Amino acid sequence: MDIILKDTYLNIKVSDKILNVPLNIPLIHQVIRSYRFNLRKGNVSQKSRSEVKGSKKKPWRQKGTGRARCGSIKSPLWRSGGVTFANKPKKYVLKVNRKMYISAFKSVLSELFRQSRLHIINNINIKLPKTKEFIEKFNFINLDKLLIIIHNYKKNLFLSCRNLSNICICTVNNINIINLIKYKNIIFTLKSIKIIEDKLINE
Numbered sequence: 001m002d003i004i005l006k007d008t009y010l011n012i013k014v015s016d017k018i019l020n021v022p023l024n025i026p027l028i029h030q031v032i033r034s035y036r037f038n039l040r041k042g043n044v045s046q047k048s049r050s051e052v053k054g055s056k057k058k059p060w061r062q063k064g065t066g067r068a069r070c071g072s073i074k075s076p077l078w079r080s081g082g083v084t085f086a087n088k089p090k091k092y093v094l095k096v097n098r099k100m101y102i103s104a105f106k107s108v109l110s111e112l113f114r115q116s117r118l119h120i121i122n123n124i125n126i127k128l129p130k131t132k133e134f135i136e137k138f139n140f141i142n143l144d145k146l147l148i149i150i151h152n153y154k155k156n157l158f159l160s161c162r163n164l165s166n167i168c169i170c171t172v173n174n175i176n177i178i179n180l181i182k183y184k185n186i187i188f189t190l191k192s193i194k195i196i197e198d199k200l201i202n203e
Contacts, residue, residue, distance in 0.1 A: 012120055014193060018200050021110040024103065031104040031177055034096040042089035049074045049082030102200055108180050109196075119187045124150065129159030138187075143167060147183035149175055151191040172196060 052074045059070050076084045112118040119141065126133060134157075135143065148169045150157070161167045168183065172192045180186060188196070 012190065012193070015197055015201060018106045018197055019110050019113045021103070021106040023111050024107045027100060028104045028107060028177065028181075031096055031101055032181075034094040035176060035178060037092055037094040040092040042091065044087045045089050046083040046086040048086040049076060051086075052080070052082040054080075105177060106200055108177055112180065112186055117185050119185065120190060120193055121187060122190050124148070124154065124157055124189060126154070126156040126160050129156045131160055131163050134160040134164075141185055141187070145182070145184040146187065147179055147185070148187045149192045150189050151195055 049072065054072075054074045056072060056074075059073055060067065062069050070078075073081070075081050109118065124137070126137065138146070143164065144166050146167045148157075148167070149172060150169065151172055153171060158169055161169060168179065170179065172195050175196075
């Protein structure tokens with residue numbers, strides 16, 4: 001069964017398999033937590049004595065010099081030597097299965113549709129990279145926290161709205177659940193919603 005989206009520019013049929021899914025808050029929370037967790041990068045890194053550059057030769061003989069015995073200039077006791085218990089970058093990985101991510105994505109799209117925050121337009125043609133032209137083009141919707149999802153990169157579109165802080169433009173390949181929840185209104189082009197529909201249903 002298809003759901004007919006009645007929008008400003010056109011009526012389009014979208015499968016109810018992606019727009020009629022119950023809201024699953026625990027699953028969405030788990031996916032968002034995994035996404036944010038995997039963005040973390042451990043940046044603490046120190047060199048142990050095996051990683052420090054330098055000769056492995058014994059600086060002087062073991063006995064008879066009157067100095068303390070030493071086996072390597074890379075010893076932690078020496079200046080510019082290695083660290084005894086060197087810190088290494090921690091790996092932050094929290095796995096989420098593909099089916100879980102797809103289910104959460106469908107749940108978010110369905111909730112956006114129920115809240116009338118999801119809009120579809122046929123295409124976006126910006127002739128000149130001017131903010132004024134962009135505002136006139138999207139005067140039918142509130143531009144506060146607006147996310148526009150397109151199927152391919154369009155230079156004039158990106159340039160015309162880069163001075164607007166509350167507007168984000170991304171392609172279908174770069175879309176994520178956090179952005180769908182973050183912005184108040186979501187605009188899909190006709191091709192982009194069809195690409196997402198094919199991916200979510202076929203996988």
